[in-house]
Amino acid sequence: MNKQLLLISVWFQCLWFLAVIGQQSTQLLLLVGVIATVVWSYRYRGIPLSWLFMIVSVGVAMDVMHGFTGLFVFSSTPTAGIPLWLALLWISFAWYAYHMRTLLIRFPFAIVCMVGALGAAASYFAGLQLGAVQWPYSNTMTFVIITLEWALVFALIIYSLNVLEKRRHGVKPHETRPN
Numbered sequence: 001m002n003k004q005l006l007l008i009s010v011w012f013q014c015l016w017f018l019a020v021i022g023q024q025s026t027q028l029l030l031l032v033g034v035i036a037t038v039v040w041s042y043r044y045r046g047i048p049l050s051w052l053f054m055i056v057s058v059g060v061a062m063d064v065m066h067g068f069t070g071l072f073v074f075s076s077t078p079t080a081g082i083p084l085w086l087a088l089l090w091i092s093f094a095w096y097a098y099h100m101r102t103l104l105i106r107f108p109f110a111i112v113c114m115v116g117a118l119g120a121a122a123s124y125f126a127g128l129q130l131g132a133v134q135w136p137y138s139n140t141m142t143f144v145i146i147t148l149e150w151a152l153v154f155a156l157i158i159y160s161l162n163v164l165e166k167r168r169h170g171v172k173p174h175e176t177r178p179n
Contacts, residue, residue, distance in 0.1 A: 005100075011037070012096040016123070019089040020132045024076050027085050034088045037095055047098050051164060055094035055157060060087050062149060071142060073134040101161045109158055116157075117150035 015037070018030045041047040063082045066072040076083050097104065104112055121143050127133045135142040 005103075008096065008099045012092060015092040016089065019085040019092070020127050020130055023083065023085050023132055027083075027088070030085055030088050034091050034095075038091065041095060041099070045099070047095065048164060051160060052091070052094045052098065054160065055097065055153075056087075056090045058153060058156060059090040059093065062153070063090070070136055071145065073136055074132075075134070097157050098161070101165070104154075104158055105161050105165060109155070112158060113151045113154040116154040117147045120150040120153070121147040 015030065015033055018026050018033065022030065038047070038049075038052070042049060060082065063072065063086055067074065067082055072082075074083050074086070104116075124133065124146050125139070125143060128135055128139070
């Protein structure tokens, strides 16, 4: 693992801990950190904001659905929405996925989707253990649902990163569509 990838991974974990452990008490600091991260990445790394927005929109919509259906309960959010810290965590995750793109598209699609989905579900389980979220349904059922959803999220991420990579090498948009 190169130094840059290690630094990016450590930074993402710092943002994750700030969001999940700090929740409302560290939201302002998290907001500043996430904005600075995205601005820096846009300016110096050329992160496509439209791609970032797409992944964040899918993730936030998924977690809002979890709140609406009662799969997740956030003590700080009395309605079916999600707390700000979770939306900021989605921005952080999308940023991290973009920076991990060379690894994500290098390995077999099914393996990355499976490992990524299990890792994401484990992250939500860690949030449960740390008191950031409650799972009213059984842990097993909720874990399985999250894993299946995240397999689809990773499929979208990998597919869209492949499209971005092809476009970066001059392939026209209509040539990146599947047959």
